[in-house]
Amino acid sequence: MATTTTTQPPRNCVVQRPYQSDQLIREGSSKRIYSLDDAECSELCSCGEALTLTCHALCVPFAPCRTALAFYSHASPAYQAFRGRCLCYSGRFICMKPPLGEYILPGGVFLLLGYSAADEALLRPHTNLGVQDAVRALQQYVTTYIDNQTQCTLTLFNMTEENIIIAARLPHDGKLKDIELLRKEKDECTAILKTISHQINTEHNELQSHRLLSIFKMSEVEVIWPESTSAAQSGHGQARGCHRLLHLALLLSLAYLSTTTLRMSDASRQGRLGLAT
Incomplete structure (x- = not known):
């Protein structure tokens, strides 16, 4: 039976x-x-x-954020140069991007995230989880709520204070050149990252109620092509070259002024001696 x-x-x-x-x-x-x-x-x-x-x-402490030009209350939007949109959260600016100079993106598809260290500290005693666990949690979130068939794998690329950068990768394919694999990653992974980013920025219920992912407040997606990386590095090199030239010009100007001043001083001294005789 x-x-x-x-x-x-x-x-x-x-x-x-x-x-x-x-x-x-x-x-x-x-x-x-x-x-x-x-x-x-x-x-x-x-x-x-x-x-x-x-x-x-x-x-969290209900603390405002202050700059030299403005005052921001808790949970109010803001903007910082080179860091994109920000949120004043418990006295700190949580921004889409890390400060300029703290990261350089190579070719790839990236999810840039700003998180609250205050939130993380409050949640950790009850969850035993921290921002270092976010990649695994986001991968599970993608499978559960966005696309359970995707081959895109999320990996931690960079972590700074209240910012992390996650790269989206596809399995290595020896038949594809690097640029072809990057193009495939762009086609298959960008939409997933943009969905995550949009849900973070709009305080989507599933993310906002998550016991770990709710620490994320701001997000942005960037697709970097190798030639743009080279151009950026070249731009940094050119900027450094310009700074050196300006520094050299300043030194030459100071040397010229010093020489001119000494000559004028000598001429004045000789004039006084001639009058005295």
């Missing part, structure tokens, strides 16, 4: 908060929930075995 097995439907904890719709959290998972009345506070709620609900309050 054949036996049949029945699959139990997933069970959920229910989070109820005043003036907000009920939040469902699947058993064995967690979700970050935000308060409508408190811009700097949220909760990390976990649904454990036997539908045991546990929530921890997470509040």
Whole structure:
């Protein structure tokens, strides 16, 4: 006699908060929930075995950001030269790109991310996760919510203070030249990275409620071709050459002025001696 097995439907904890719709959290998972009345506070709620609900309050300092020209309140947009769009978050500017000079992108397809170290520090004691775990979490996010058939692999390229850069790669194909592989990566991976970037910048619910990925506040996608990398490096070299020429011109000018001043001083001294005699 054949036996049949029945699959139990997933069970959920229910989070109820005043003036907000009920939040469902699947058993064995967690979700970050935000308060409508408190811009700097949220909760990390976990649904454990036997539908045991546990929530921890997470509040970042409600601190403004200041520059020489402007004052920005917490969670307000901003812009910085060479770093793109930014967000004032807990007294710090979280920007799409790292500061100029802290990175150089070779040929490739890249996801540039700005994250909050304050958020990371608040979440880590409850998740045991940090920004170094973000690549794996983003790869899982892509498979779950964006494209479960993609061959694009996310790898960490660069990490600086409150910024990371992730490269999207395809499996190596010995039949393809480097430029052909890059073109294929652009065609197959760019749309995925742009979806992630858009969801971060628009505070998409799935990302904003994620127990780790919610630390990301700003994002941008860049596709770099090898010739543009060479041009950028050449531009840096030309800029350094110009600085050297300007420095040399300044030294020559100072030397000329010093020589002229000495000559005038000698002439004046000789004139006074002639008058004295």
